[in-house]
Amino acid sequence: DTAVSQTPKYLVTQMGNDKSIKCEQNLGHDTMYWYKQDSKKFLKIMFSYNNKELIINETVPNRFSPKSPDKAHLNLHINSLELGDSAVYFCASSLYRGPGVGNTIYFGEGSWLTVV
Amino acid sequence: TQLLEQSPQFLSIQEGENLTVYCNSSSVFSSLQWYRQEPGEGPVLLVTVVTGGEVKKLKRLTFQFGDARKDSSLHITAAQPGDTGLYLCAGYSGGYQKVTFGIGTKLQVIP
Numbered sequence: 001d002t003a004v005s006q007t008p009k010y011l012v013t014q015m016g017n018d019k020s021i022k023c024e025q026n027l028g029h030d031t032m033y034w035y036k037q038d039s040k041k042f043l044k045i046m047f048s049y050n051n052k053e054l055i056i057n058e059t060v061p062n063r064f065s066p067k068s069p070d071k072a073h074l075n076l077h078i079n080s081l082e083l084g085d086s087a088v089y090f091c092a093s094s095l096y097r098g099p100g101v102g103n104t105i106y107f108g109e110g111s112w113l114t115v116v
Numbered sequence: 117t118q119l120l121e122q123s124p125q126f127l128s129i130q131e132g133e134n135l136t137v138y139c140n141s142s143s144v145f146s147s148l149q150w151y152r153q154e155p156g157e158g159p160v161l162l163v164t165v166v167t168g169g170e171v172k173k174l175k176r177l178t179f180q181f182g183d184a185r186k187d188s189s190l191h192i193t194a195a196q197p198g199d200t201g202l203y204l205c206a207g208y209s210g211g212y213q214k215v216t217f218g219i220g221t222k223l224q225v226i227p
């Protein structure tokens with residue numbers, strides 16, 4: 001069973017469209033994250049949720065809106081997509097927040113978003 | 117904004133060689149992690165270091181956290197083709213343990 005699964009894996013869409021990426025973890029973790037990795041492989045945290053509560057919200061355009069219906073799910077909705085939004089988006093989870101020893105962050109396989 | 121600089125950014129070596137990857141910052145981190153990412157997959161955690169001066173070994177990989185907790189290194193002994201991948205360091209700080217990732221080191225080990 002996949003620990004952190006996200007869908008879709010590939011998404012090609014036109015500028016101006018609205019799209020969502022879904023994420024689910026079956027590890028029983030309390031904390032979930034969204035990361036963005038650009039074409040240069042630079043990985044940057046976007047959001048972090050702990051027990052459905054938003055705890056980290058980095059400088060991200062408000063066109064990006066995370067939603068956590070329960071602690072096993074963290075979806076990412078993007079409005080009015082722009083060319084610069086093209087990237088790989090990774091969902092991740094950890095047992096609790098903070099990177100302490102033993103608190104491994106598990107990443108999903110990524111969602112490749114291409115905006116044309 | 118805290119920055120983590122990794123060097124070298126690209127490294128291509130022959131199987132059996134040794135190598136060291138560096139992760140440097142002017143900021144102090146409460147802990148630092150190393151990840152390896154293979155093409156088409158998400159990063160996988162290799163190690164977490166917490167104490168200044170700490171050294172951890174994972175088979176042929178040796179990780180060191182600087183005494184001042186501003187830098188770290190990853191040394192691979194007798195590299196193998198299976199070590200090929202993108203190595204990322206990530207530093208954590210702040211009340212909510214905000215994470216900063218380095219740009220990554222892309223390693224290619226040639227058989």
